[in-house]
Amino acid sequence: MDDLKDNLLKKYAQGNLASVYLAKYPEHTNAVAWAQDFLSSITKLKDHPDVLWVERTEENEYKVESPGILAVFKFLNYRAFELKKKFIFINDAHLLSTIVSNKLLKVFEELPENFCLFLFAPQDQNLLPTVESRAIKVLLPQDLSGVDYDAPLPTYASAQELVASLKKSEDDYLEEKKFIEEALIKTLKSGNFKECSDTLESLKHYQVSDAFNNSKLARLSLLFK
Incomplete structure (x- = not known):
């Protein structure tokens, strides 16, 4: 049972979703898969115009000129097409550069009411304190369904x-x-x-x-x- 997903869906139905969430995830958990499952309860469209997925390409970190970051600022200019909220999901948020993080701080403070932004980061990784302080922190449930405990571990002599x-x-x-x-x-x-x-x-x-x-x-x- 995913209590977090159920709670967020209830808040969505009531119009009470927060503007910014920092979703940390434990080992073996696929944040994107969790977000897709969450969205599937809201819309059946795989590529909805009210949803923006932000992922790194070959960059070590997100920069101001990164396509995903540019897309965020463009996405903010439009109202929701159908859903109660426009969703922005930023994967690997712990790899936001300091400059990008500071630019996003202004976005967080002025985020329109009909937007909801999720920052995904591993449980053991931190973002800038100023970024973390402006987000509601949640922990994604651990998904061990794909872990093969019977698979042999690599052996080392020393x-x-x-x-x-x-x-x-x-x-x-x-x-x-x-x-x-x-x-x-x-x-x-x-x-x-x-x-x-x-x-x-x-x-x-x-x-x-x-x-x-x-x-x-x-x-x-x-x-x-």
């Missing part, structure tokens, strides 16, 4: 081998967290109490090591016996 593998990824810190999270879930699903206890103890020391900014190799060595 922490050195794991660190070398992580360095090849685009975001090694995120991949490190993902590897640890999936390893913990698999351990918990095994039902082996001693194995779970040992894993949790290792993670406790790993967290302390991370808090003291120890090297990646030193942190991950704690997970290898």
Whole structure:
């Protein structure tokens, strides 16, 4: 059951949707899929003229000249065609540049009453404090339906081998967290109490090591016996 979606749909029906929402999403959750599901309860049209989807192309971050950002300012000039609200969904909002974020602050303050803007960002990523302070924060429900818990995790003979593998990824810190999270879930699903206890103890020391900014190799060595 998606209580958040039901609550927002009720607010939409009553005309009480807020102007700006910051929707954080946990690991394994597809924010765009959630938004499409939310909209499907409002309109059956896949490409509705009252809905604007903003996504990055090949850019590392949104810039003033990014097509999606330019489209936002153009979209604001028109009234709603059919729906009670015109919706703007900005994916990867944590990658808004500082300049774009500051420009959007003015948009937030002057957003017409018939507009509703959603900013989507991973749960562990922050936006500018000034942006976050102007949005109502919500957390999307975690979607684990596509997670294959029986799929084998990559095996590494040592922490050195794991660190070398992580360095090849685009975001090694995120991949490190993902590897640890999936390893913990698999351990918990095994039902082996001693194995779970040992894993949790290792993670406790790993967290302390991370808090003291120890090297990646030193942190991950704690997970290898």
